[in-house]
Amino acid sequence: xxxxxxxxxxxxxxxxxxxxxxxxxxxxxxxxxxxxxxxxxxxxxxxxxxxxxxxxxxxxxxxxxxxxxxxxxxxxxxxxxxxxxxxxxxxxxxxxxxxxxxxxxxxxxxxxxxxxxxxxxxxxxxxxxxxxxxxxxxxxxxxxxxxxxxxxxxxxxxxxxxxxxxxxxxxxxxxxxxxxxxxxxxxxxxxxxxxxxxxxxxxxxxxxxxxxxxxxxxxxxxxxxxxxxxxxxxxxxxxxxxxxxxxxxxxxxxxxxxxxxxxxxxxxxxxxxxxxxxxxxxxxxxxxxxxxxxxxxxxxxxxxxxxxxxxxxxxxxxxxxxxxxxxxx
Amino acid sequence: xxxxxxxxxxxxxxxxxxxxxxxxxxxxxxxxxxxxxxxxxxxxxxxxxxxxxxxxxxxxxxxxxxxxxxxxxxxxxxxxxxxxxxxxxxxxxxxxxxxxxxxxxxxxxxxxxxxxxxxxxxxxxxxxxxxxxxxxxxxxxxxxxxxxxxxxxxxxxxxxxxxxxxxxxxxxxxxxxxxxxxxxxxxxxxxxxxxxxxxxxxxxxxxxxxxxxxxxxxxxxxxxxxxxxxxxxxxxxxxxxxxxxxxxxxxxxxxxxxxxxxxxxxxxxxxxxxxxxxxxxxxxxxxxxxxxxxxxxxxxxxxxxxxxxxxxxxxxxxxxxxxxxxxxx
Numbered sequence: 244x245x246x247x248x249x250x251x252x253x254x255x256x257x258x259x260x261x262x263x264x265x266x267x268x269x270x271x272x273x274x275x276x277x278x279x280x281x282x283x284x285x286x287x288x289x290x291x292x293x294x295x296x297x298x299x300x301x302x303x304x305x306x307x308x309x310x311x312x313x314x315x316x317x318x319x320x321x322x323x324x325x326x327x328x329x330x331x332x333x334x335x336x337x338x339x340x341x342x343x344x345x346x347x348x349x350x351x352x353x354x355x356x357x358x359x360x361x362x363x364x365x366x367x368x369x370x371x372x373x374x375x376x377x378x379x380x381x382x383x384x385x386x387x388x389x390x391x392x393x394x395x396x397x398x399x400x401x402x403x404x405x406x407x408x409x410x411x412x413x414x415x416x417x418x419x420x421x422x423x424x425x426x427x428x429x430x431x432x433x434x435x436x437x438x439x440x441x442x443x444x445x446x447x448x449x450x451x452x453x454x455x456x457x458x459x460x461x462x463x464x465x466x467x468x469x470x471x472x473x474x475x476x477x478x479x480x481x482x483x484x485x486x487x488x489x490x491x492x493x494x495x496x497x498x499x500x501x502x503x504x505x506x507x508x509x510x511x512x513x514x515x516x517x518x519x520x521x522x523x524x525x526x527x528x529x530x531x532x533x534x535x536x537x538x539x540x541x542x543x544x545x546x547x548x549x550x551x552x553x554x555x556x557x558x559x560x561x562x563x564x565x566x567x568x569x570x571x572x
Numbered sequence: 573x574x575x576x577x578x579x580x581x582x583x584x585x586x587x588x589x590x591x592x593x594x595x596x597x598x599x600x601x602x603x604x605x606x607x608x609x610x611x612x613x614x615x616x617x618x619x620x621x622x623x624x625x626x627x628x629x630x631x632x633x634x635x636x637x638x639x640x641x642x643x644x645x646x647x648x649x650x651x652x653x654x655x656x657x658x659x660x661x662x663x664x665x666x667x668x669x670x671x672x673x674x675x676x677x678x679x680x681x682x683x684x685x686x687x688x689x690x691x692x693x694x695x696x697x698x699x700x701x702x703x704x705x706x707x708x709x710x711x712x713x714x715x716x717x718x719x720x721x722x723x724x725x726x727x728x729x730x731x732x733x734x735x736x737x738x739x740x741x742x743x744x745x746x747x748x749x750x751x752x753x754x755x756x757x758x759x760x761x762x763x764x765x766x767x768x769x770x771x772x773x774x775x776x777x778x779x780x781x782x783x784x785x786x787x788x789x790x791x792x793x794x795x796x797x798x799x800x801x802x803x804x805x806x807x808x809x810x811x812x813x814x815x816x817x818x819x820x821x822x823x824x825x826x827x828x829x830x831x832x833x834x835x836x837x838x839x840x841x842x843x844x845x846x847x848x849x850x851x852x853x854x855x856x857x858x859x860x861x862x863x864x865x866x867x868x869x870x871x872x873x874x875x876x877x878x879x880x881x882x883x884x885x886x887x888x889x890x891x892x893x894x895x896x897x898x899x900x901x
């Protein structure tokens with residue numbers, strides 16, 4: 244996507260005018276319906292909504308080239324949350340099935356602007372399930388997404404028509420590709436990708452465009468992800484995790500998996516990813532005491548809205564957008 | 573309230589254990605029901621849910637002695653939101669009735685810990701209504717709170733019983749005291765309060781304890797509040813704003829009012845409160861273009877939970893508490 248950065252800065256500065264347009268109103272109504280549908284679905288499945296943290300002494304380190312934000316919290320260096328994953332592991336020991344609308348800040352490199360799907364500030368519907376496998380939460384994710392698409396088609400027909408969006412309600416189960424299958428598919432399309440690395444943004448977009456319905460990629464290699472994605476005890480180097488990708492080139496929707504939950508294993512993984520365990524005080528203490536195994540995922544609300552509405556630029560899918568590199572309201 | 577700070581720090585550090593207690597589970601279930609009830613009520617009233625900002629170039633300056641958090645946003649000084657009030661004025665021009673679950677950080681002075689109702693990080697259900705008066709949003713607030721209390725009593729009977737909480741469902745309309753009446757009442761109780769200042773925390777708690785049901789205090793003096801609370805054009809120096817207080821000593825529940833929306837008046841108010849208008853670029857540009865008059869309020873979710881559950885310490889009313897002055901998970 245080609246972006247005129249100067250023009251975009253001007254456009255975002257005047258969001259107070261654009262937000263009043265019939266187009267933005269239609270998009271925001273779809274977003275409202277999607278939020279409502281997500282929560283209704285999860286309550287129906289027995290989930291409890293909790294309040295997500297905003298800041299904390301430590302946050303998710305596995306954020307692919309983006310920078311965390313550090314603040315001064317009464318003399319202590321705190322982070323603005325880039326993901327509440329560590330906190331979900333705490334909560335799931337209490338309530339078994341939890342979700343939250345979690346605020347995240349990730350200062351993506353300015354070039355991420357060009358993907359049309361990266362924001363520096365975004366919200367996830369984050370959930371976690373005690374003693375679930377990654378395939379079980381994939382089952383949950385596909386039913387959830389199907390439910391949301393059906394609700395939005397049903398209740399936002401006018402908005403979708405105005406936006407020119409013919410939204411499909413995907414059938415379940417969704418297609419599930421292993422990471423190896425996905426990389427092989429991309430190699431067949433001329434992408435030069437080594438096994439063991441994260442699938443690059445342009446390749447992911449290409450892969451996404453090869454499908455008409457959402458699909459999973461699972462079993463990422465250990466070398467591509469953070470310390471908390473659980474390594475399969477029977478298949479060294481392979482994580483019991485997954486992404487859900489939207490079709491039509493919209494790319495990543497969901498990232499999730501089973502979690503490492505044993506103290507010694509987490510320490511070992513931290514050593515490999517170069518994390519300093521001393522920064523993870525409460526988290527490691529908690530693991531030492533023992534927590535329940537769990538699996539879960541996060542679904543970005545702005546990306547979901549972008550897909551539902553069929554708009555190419557993610558800054559159209561949020562009322563007050565923060566795009567990488569550009570200061571805006 | 574007397575607090576052993578050292579003991580509290582230790583206690584909060586081990587929240588991963590306490591969160592599994594039957595008491596915390598009961599409180600978190602009540603919170604979940606309250607969130608669900610709030611949204612159901614507002615959707616029934618025609619509100620649209622929007623995504624709240626997390627950071628931005630400017631945030632609510634009217635936060636009574638608390639410090640804002642500044643971050644480096646691609647070389648620009650940004651704030652973590654302490655209130656999304658300015659953004660609600662933007663959104664209400666588009667969607668007429670909006671609400672959001674908004675994340676707020678306010679570094680309260682460490683002595684605020686002793687009130688038992690201040691957090692350094694909290695969440696509000698923020699709402700705004702185009703062309704409403706402050707008495708209309710007070711009507712809305714009381715129906716909403718009544719609805720939430722009834723739902724929680726109805727669906728969380730077991731949790732309330734476990735917590736030993738006999739929650740009243742308040743009748744509407746709630747009592748409405750003007751600021752002058754409230755100050756006079758407090759003077760009669762021996763509090764030495766000048767007209768024109770914010771009601772101090774200890775006096776507010778005392779006032780709150782004089783009632784059995786929630787009640788409003790309205791018409792605060794201009795000298796006590798931020799630049800965005802609208803001054804009554806017919807009664808100079810008096811704001812068309814209000815607080816809702818919980819009874820039984822639980823104190824402030826809601827803060828709201830009509831908004832200043834005219835460029836010249838806001839500039840004049842900023843001059844008086846000592847704000848630098850240059851920091852408010854997009855906001856003042858927006859006012860120059862013209863916005864719709866509106867009224868709204870924010871209700872703190874943790875304080876609501878504290879009241880519903882009848883727990884004295886606000887850090888019991890949130891899964892991952894941040895209390896003033898103490899670093900914790």
